[in-house]
Amino acid sequence: MIKSNILFYSAAATTAIAGIIHIILGIDARSENMLILFIVGGIAQIFWVIPMIRRWGPVWYSVGLGGTIIFILIYVITRMPENFITGRAGKISDNGILTEVFQIAFVAIVIAILAWQKKASGKSTQD
Secondary structure, three states: OHHHHHHHHHHHHHHHHHHHHHHHHHHOOOOHHHHHHHHHHHHHHHHOHHHHHOOOOHHHHHHHHHHHHHHHHHHHHHOOOOOOOOOOOOOOOHHHHHHHHHHHHHHHHHHHHHHHHHHHHHHHHHO
16 A cells, blocks of 8 residues: 555656646746647646546546656657757757656656556456
8 A cells, every 4th residue: 555655646746846847937938839838738737646646547547647648749859850840959958858857757657557556456356
């Protein structure tokens, strides 16, 4: 039980931190589109603390996982020259890297939670 609590609280913390950074970056955004993306995405990531701490279930964890993976992909794509989103390579900043670290940690933790739950449910049906 303690190990599972650590996983859920760690997932909640990593998504909250990534969300806070996104909101801060959104406040300094140079365009309205970036402002909306960062603010709405940051709020969604902070909201995702609730499903993780309250353990709303695999569907919620998977949606959070998918949304975070999309954020990671947007970051990677927009760092490439002549990309189809911005047409140019964005700069790589310390805040951007920090955000990606927390998002990647969230992805890894949620995958661990889903695997742990699948394993646990398999044991209960076999017993």
